[in-house]
Amino acid sequence: MSSAKTMQNSHRSILVIGTGAAGLVTAQTLIKDGFTNVHIFSKDSQPGGVWEHNKVYSGVFINNLYGDYRFSSMEMPRHPSRDPKDTRLSAEDMQFYFEKFTETYLRDRISFETEVLKIRRPQPPFDSDPPNWIVKFRKRGKKEVREMGFHRIVLCTGGCHKPRIPAVFSPSAAQVSGFRGPVLHSSEFRSQLDAVFAAVQPSDLHRTSFSNSRHDPYLPDPPNAEDHGGGSDNNDGSGVVVVIGGGKSAQDIAAYLANEGHHRNVCMIYEKTDAFVASTTQLSSRIRRSRILGVLSPNSELRTPLERFLHKTWLGSRTVRGIFNMASNYSFKAFQIPPDSPLRLCQDPFWSLRVNDEVCRRGNSFHVLANEGKIHIEAPARAVGFGKDGKSIVLNDGRVIRADAVILATGYESSWTNLFDVQTINQVGLGKYPPQYVSLNAYDEEWKGYMSLKNPPPAPAANQQWMSCIYRGIVPARNIMKRDLAINGAVFSTNNGYVFETTAHWISSYFLEDTFLELPADIKAAIQSTERTSAWLRRRYPDMLHWTNESHSSDIQFWSWPQYTDDLLRDMGLPYGKARTGGNALTWLFKPIEVEAIKDLAKERATLRIQSA
Incomplete structure (x- = not known):
């Protein structure tokens, strides 16, 4: 039955919205995992997101060294004009990498210059196999507005769009x-x-x-x-x-x-x-x-x-x-x-x-x-x-x-507000919300003993620090049991390549309904988990949350991205921490975490899928 369910899920149509780093690795991961009906829409004319060809200018350097920001399936090719002695990663390097990545893995898979105008739930009457989502879109330069139905959507629209x-x-x-x-x-x-x-x-x-x-x-x-x-x-x-x-x-x-x-x-x-x-x-x-x-x-x-x-x-x-x-x-x-x-x-x-x-x-x-x-x-x-x-x-x-x-x-501003009407945003849970099940100070005692968080900067009013109700920064908690909507690229971190790729595998298991993926028992448990995360972020970054937008801060794992990706791997029942990246009791702290450590996640998950069948 597990195998039959996996096969059924792999034939469900999926729309990935966006061709930045998160969108590209998500689409590649889904296709590699056997999804046969993956569509990719991009408003841009070329891949890259914020590093798309028409947005990049010379002299801009990324907060990474050359070769650090990439995915496990592809080394970073050298840009023709790049100085071999330069160790910094430039915007032009990123643009070149994502174009090569698209050409290698996603050729003819992407509908460029295709703007998504609105996403909504379908309305009756339904056909025999109704989609979960109706997507209204328009090709650049065309007046015609079209609609397509999809069973699942992955939002990879980022926080630098609107x-x-x-x-x-x-x-x-x-x-x-x-x-x-x-x-x-x-x-x-x-x-x-x-x-x-x-x-x-x-x-x-x-x-x-x-x-x-x-x-x-x-x-x-x-x-x-x-x-x-x-x-x-x-x-x-x-x-x-x-x-x-x-x-x-x-x-x-x-x-x-x-x-x-x-x-x-x-x-x-x-x-x-x-x-x-x-x-x-x-x-x-x-x-x-x-x-x-x-x-x-x-x-x-x-x-x-x-x-x-x-x-x-x-x-x-x-x-x-x-x-x-x-x-x-x-x-x-x-x-x-x-x-x-x-x-x-x-x-x-x-x-x-x-x-x-x-x-x-x-x-x-x-x-x-x-x-x-x-x-x-x-x-x-x-x-x-x-x-x-x-x-x-x-x-x-x-x-x-x-x-x-x-x-x-x-x-x-958030890139989600134009894609959904207010009713759908609230129905799904993509906005910023006050705590629903606990008080604002419910978790004060838990983190009271953190001496390193003494003497924080002044914090704005509580209602300026409400956070998105997104479980793990990936799935809207109110929608978690439907398994038809996920997000990649909205978690704020300092190692996007590693985080986005690990997240893509989590999303794939979520859509495949892998039994080994650990999820909250119900919607209430999912929401409570996000409320605890929000309480933590208010304490950890008291002066930061008021300026972040929802589509760029579904979770914040700035310096703590190793712990975050360990949590995702733990959710999937896969090795994490020292078992994943190597090192021992004396060296684990300084062991470089290479993206090759997650190169075989698809195979590891396939093995677990067979074992749990």
């Missing part, structure tokens, strides 16, 4: 204010690069400090009562690009514009920028890819004596916090950042999700360029609107910055 644009910088606000230059979101930077370059010409001005000079290119004439800014007499004539935001996209764009060959005047406005880790030399993989950072970061389950010592004792907690502080201070030192620099107005790497890996100092990186005065920084500051002169930005303290082009690196 731009978040503040109302004060919306197209209508720009029009009302009479702003004359281009205003675009960071996601459009590559496609709108010509418009930015047309609005702001290269500058040969020697840029150091202009704070006391009438020739500061970033300041318009002094404002008066009727006008938020004046003419451009003080400017060098080339103009200014203003980048609003302090995250990685803002840093990458500012560095691109300020780098050799472009030489634009670029101003970056933020209240806080991302934290970063770096050193004067490249760190060993025994630190970068091992469990050490996961063990040093507190987790909701402390399964080893070492973890309990580090997070539940005074000495252990001082060690943990000291290591994170030392890493931060050493990173500033590696980039020679002065104590009074606005670059130090960054997140705390222990409490934050906004931490970038710079590996080691590069001469043309954001921090170097900003430190040299080639990127002008206004911080701490918040941009509050356009000036009345049509070529400036007003800050929260009333100051005015010259702006001939504005780039909004202001983040993203």
